[in-house]
Amino acid sequence: MTTAQARRTPADRHDERRQALADSALRTLGELGYARASLREIANNSEFSHGVVHYYFRDKLELIVYCVREYKARCVHRYDEVVETSRTPEELVAGFADKLVETIVEEAPMHRLWYDLRSQSMFEESLREAVLQIDQTLEDMVWRVVTTYADLSGRAPAMASAVTYGILDGLFQQALLGHLCDKEGVLDELRHRVHDLMPVLLT
Template identity: 50%
Template sequence: MTDVAETKHDRIARRQVDKFEARRTQLATDALHTLAELGYARTSLRDIAQNSTFSLGVMHYYFADKRDLVTQAVRQYEAVCVTRYDEVVARATGADQLRDEFVEMFFDTLAEDAALHRLWYDLRNQSLFDESFRADVLEIDGHREAMVWRVVSRYAELRGAQVVSAPGPAYTLLDGIFHRALLHHLTGRSEDVATLRTELPNVMDYLVDGPQ
């Protein structure tokens, strides 16, 4: 009877944890667009509550503070982004297909989700000044780096080539292009964005060495 009772207790505890995490996920998703529109510094939990169906008290119950909510929201969005690129890698049967679909995804998400990407860079910049952000930012950045490495490695494999860069520099190069393209997009400099889009395939080729 004791073992059965403990098993039931464990199941109930797990369900409670699952419900708590599910609600955190829902709240963070609802908060994303407010955060993306106003940025980290100009957004309070009260602002987020006013733009959602949840009260400020509920926000405080599920999140320790604004930092907790922001990092949760960014984590969720970045997980979706990584999945999109992994799907490109999974369905590619040739190097040209992978490169072209990666470039298309790269610039499409930049335009469609510009405010959300801006929020990520805002959070990353905050971590330079606020130590409490750094562990989360480094973890998210690590996921992004691993995603880029999967793309570049698979591209090299499909070309029968080798990657000429380590994961960190490869990610830094592509992330730098994305950041610059995002800035030009937000500034309305469409011609500069188009130039970067034209050059990105060449950058992909620069990262690998082998048969075309």
């Protein structure tokens, strides 16, 4: 029936457009934030007109949650390569720290959107489920880094997964804010802090 037999079934086309729309939305959301990104603005930054949103999504919230889940899926394996290729603890720490800095430089809009949404979820219950799910995914991602680091070091993580994530997330958020405020040296500081901190995360 619906198995992928033909080149491009109508349903595929539908999903493609949905995806394209979500991509545009994500760009606009990263630029303006959750509150100020209107559907008209989102549509303006895409190849569609403002009415089409309700053809592919029930309402604004469904669009945004879809976007953010997509972002999650795209972002969650950002550190996998570092984890897999590192052969020494020093190599992993260096790779991890560099990747964090690179993330801030290249994906600042996406990540300020994430912090925006997480803050909004403290007010809007309808966002909480998606936010908690994504937060868990990020925690798992960090945990993969730290457990690998522990293995390479022949030691064990000193703290629970959530604590480790909370700490690193705090530092990352601080650096992101500093970077967006044009504070000098914030990226190098983050790199050094990660280097200093990682050993502390093991027993």
